[in-house]
Amino acid sequence: MKPWEEVESALLRYSDFLDPPQVVKAEHELWRTMWTNKPALGRPRSAVEALDACSHELMPNICKLLEIMAALPVTTAEPERFFSRVSLAASSIRATMTEDRLEAICMLQVYRQCPAVTSDAVLEVFSKTQRKKNFVL
Known part of the structure; x- marks a missing residue:
């Protein structure tokens, strides 16, 4: 649900796993639109919850980014x-x-x-x- 500028840095880092930037940007806009009208309590609070709510067929790149984010440790x-x-x-x-x-x-x-x-x-x-x-x- 971050703005595109913040997601774009992740796109550059993990571009080997994702489609071209235009496709990822379109999926990101669809993802943000999906959560815009939802109340704050209904939104996912973690990457794992967001991954459960993400449609793998409609947004495969967003799902891939969420999988990467869920697998990365917060600290070492x-x-x-x-x-x-x-x-x-x-x-x-x-x-x-x-x-x-x-x-x-x-x-x-x-x-x-x-x-x-x-x-x-x-x-x-x-x-x-x-x-x-x-x-x-």
Whole structure:
């Protein structure tokens, strides 16, 4: 629902995936006209909601732009935080553990405020799994 000038920059960036600019501009005008008379509460609030409301047959280029917009991350903070935790967790001591356990440790470090994980719950799961050695709790 942005003006054409703002959409045009996306058109230049993703021109390999879209039709010629005249076709995209016509679809954009149709898209804006479709939402002009709708109340603000009836309009989509995210790219995913807009993609659900977009007709793939009438506006394939707008749908393609919405798919790209929905797939792009808003920030890179989450992946960067995760990778920094992986480098901290993947020490030489932990080199012998399985990938599943390393991934679980990293997730616990990133999401420390997880209320469902308590030491009692971990001990309960640990005690139910079969081990080579017997542990007495």
